[in-house]
Amino acid sequence: xxxxxxxxxxxxxxxxxxxxxxxxxxxxxxxxxxxxxxxxxxxxxxxxxxxxxxxxxxxxxxxxxxxxxxxxxxxxxxxxxxxxxxxxxxxxxxxxxxxxxxxxxxxxxxxxxxxxxxxxxxxxxxxxxxxxxxxxxxxxxxxxxxxxxxxxxxxxxxxxxxxxxxxxxxxxxxxxxxxxxxxxxxxxxxxxxxxxxxxxxxxxxxxxxxxxxxxxxxxxxxxxxxxxxxxxxxxxxxxxxxxxxxxxxxxxxxxxxxxxxxxxxxxxxxxxxxxxxxxxxxxxxxxxxxxxxxxxxxxxxxxxxxxxxxxxxxxxxxxxxxxxxxxxxxxxxxxxxxxxxxxxxxxxxxxxxxxxxxxxxxxxxxxxxxxxxxxxxxxxxxxxxxxxxxxxxxxxxxxxxxxxxxxxxxxxxxxxxxxxxxxxxxxxxxxxxxxxxxxxxxxxxxxxxxxxxxxxxxxxxxxxxxxxxxxxxxxxxxxxxxxxxxxxxxxxxxxxxxxxxxxxxxxxxxxxxxxxxxxxxxxxxxxxxxxxxxxxxxxxxxxxxxxxxxxxxxx
Numbered sequence: 001x002x003x004x005x006x007x008x009x010x011x012x013x014x015x016x017x018x019x020x021x022x023x024x025x026x027x028x029x030x031x032x033x034x035x036x037x038x039x040x041x042x043x044x045x046x047x048x049x050x051x052x053x054x055x056x057x058x059x060x061x062x063x064x065x066x067x068x069x070x071x072x073x074x075x076x077x078x079x080x081x082x083x084x085x086x087x088x089x090x091x092x093x094x095x096x097x098x099x100x101x102x103x104x105x106x107x108x109x110x111x112x113x114x115x116x117x118x119x120x121x122x123x124x125x126x127x128x129x130x131x132x133x134x135x136x137x138x139x140x141x142x143x144x145x146x147x148x149x150x151x152x153x154x155x156x157x158x159x160x161x162x163x164x165x166x167x168x169x170x171x172x173x174x175x176x177x178x179x180x181x182x183x184x185x186x187x188x189x190x191x192x193x194x195x196x197x198x199x200x201x202x203x204x205x206x207x208x209x210x211x212x213x214x215x216x217x218x219x220x221x222x223x224x225x226x227x228x229x230x231x232x233x234x235x236x237x238x239x240x241x242x243x244x245x246x247x248x249x250x251x252x253x254x255x256x257x258x259x260x261x262x263x264x265x266x267x268x269x270x271x272x273x274x275x276x277x278x279x280x281x282x283x284x285x286x287x288x289x290x291x292x293x294x295x296x297x298x299x300x301x302x303x304x305x306x307x308x309x310x311x312x313x314x315x316x317x318x319x320x321x322x323x324x325x326x327x328x329x330x331x332x333x334x335x336x337x338x339x340x341x342x343x344x345x346x347x348x349x350x351x352x353x354x355x356x357x358x359x360x361x362x363x364x365x366x367x368x369x370x371x372x373x374x375x376x377x378x379x380x381x382x383x384x385x386x387x388x389x390x391x392x393x394x395x396x397x398x399x400x401x402x403x404x405x406x407x408x409x410x411x412x413x414x415x416x417x418x419x420x421x422x423x424x425x426x427x428x429x430x431x432x433x434x435x436x437x438x439x440x441x442x443x444x445x446x447x448x449x450x451x452x453x454x455x456x457x458x459x460x461x462x463x464x465x466x467x468x469x470x471x472x473x474x475x476x477x478x479x480x481x482x483x484x485x486x487x488x489x490x491x492x493x494x495x496x497x498x499x500x501x502x503x504x505x506x507x508x509x510x511x512x513x514x515x516x517x518x519x520x521x522x523x524x525x526x527x528x529x530x531x532x533x534x535x536x537x538x539x540x541x542x543x544x545x546x547x548x549x550x551x552x553x554x555x
Contacts, residue, residue, distance in 0.1 A: 050076035060414030147350035155430035167324030207269025234482025477552035
């Protein structure tokens with residue numbers, strides 16, 4: 001009897017040990033899935049060029065690692081994005097997280113990203129707070145959320161005091177010599193460049209430069225859209241009332257722009273190397289001080305403009321800096337360079353099927369989306385990269401502004417890696433206390449950053465900030481149309497691909513040909529263009545724009 005009792009007790013003991021072991025194992029697994037601060041490194045691929053680094057090698061990344069135990073090994077694109085992403089897909093072996101930029105549809109079609117819905121529900125209160133209003137725009141057709149976009153606006157929308165988007169840029173010395181005229185039309189802009197170049201013909205100047213690299217060809221093809229008074233909706237212009245989308249690739253606005261560059265080229269004022277230079281060569285030319293004018297987006301040429309700004313502060317002469325102008329074709333056109341509030345739902349960061357610990361990753365993302373960490377990733381550390389006045393307003397001193405524009409400092413501190421390409425408060429967001437999430441949109445920072453030369457320009461043109469030279473953006477609930485997802489292999493996607501190939505073939509010919517040959521080449525180009533299925537593309541964009549407007553109206 002005693003033996004049987006002992007056996008029963010032994011069995012109970014074994015079962016208790018098993019239960020304890022199972023519980024501790026479950027607890028350990030949960031700890032490994034986000035509760036633990038044990039150090040872990042995840043891999044992260046960014047389909048943009050950049051410097052590979054561990055985030056804990058930066059000041060911001062180290063602070064975030066101390067909070068969460070998570071470090072990220074960042075890998076950036078070298079070569080062609082489609083080729084790199086294709087390699088991932090073929091091997092079915094991915095980094096833990098990917099920011100795929102324009103290749104996102106390929107990854108979605110390949111099933112590379114895991115659904116985030118349940119992870120957000122369980123572990124993402126801040127993700128819910130930030131992205132909740134946009135859920136209907138984030139969901140795929142199957143109802144799942146596969147990536148977190150980078151543009152959710154939080155709080156009151158704050159417009160940028162300075163030009164952050166597209167503009168026709170001109171060197172300040174060109175404006176100065178002409179007596180600071182008010183330039184509105186493209187013809188006036190080109191006349192300004194021609195006159196200066198003619199007076200300084202022996203100085204080896206470039207009248208006009210363009211960026212045409214494979215992944216940035218839009219910097220060349222987008223210009224006609226802006227000149228016609230439309231914002232950056234990609235390859236289309238959207239009618240404000242009917243919401244009808246029109247691809248302007250064969251429209252008169254494109255012909256007019258190319259013909260103007262053709263004439264500049266004939267006069268020796270267009271840089272022929274625009275069609276062969278890489279991105280670094282393009283930036284180097286802008287930094288050289290020899291280029292009088294160009295069209296591009298501030299965020300794409302920021303490195304060159306910041307370098308020129310730093311050089312002018314050292315020399316006390318800002319002649320070689322650029323001023324962005326809202327140039328349009330005709331006097332009666334209202335410019336629309338400044339972005340309205342927007343939500344970009346075809347770009348973002350996704351967790352892949354190869355991820356080692358999605359729970360830990362989603363908790364890191366959620367932690368990043370606190371007000372405090374958004375201040376950290378944008379403003380930095382109080383007393384070092386920003387301060388707060390007696391009214392609670394965040395600001396930067398002149399030295400802090402100078403320091404935070406230096407590329408080397410931005411790398412070491414982490415601004416270069418954490419301001420974008422992560423779950424974040426989108427551009428124009430504000431904090432609960434009214435401060436801007438982005439220092440660049442804080443009026444106190446803008447005013448403090450202005451040099452004497454800046455102040456002179458602002459006074460001459462009768463504005464308090466450079467963006468005031470541009471018209472306020474009209475409301476566009478669909479904006480931007482280029483963020484509309486287009487399925488790989490669909491008629492619309494095939495049109496885009498073929499159009500891009502066609503324009504890369506013909507646009508250099510159109511610009512570099514003898515003026516007498518232009519019309520014949522244009523007719524040849526438009527004949528080939530009209531063989532493409534442009535209707536399928538325009539119908540898709542029109543349908544999706546209308547859908548986004550309907551969703552926005554229901555919010």
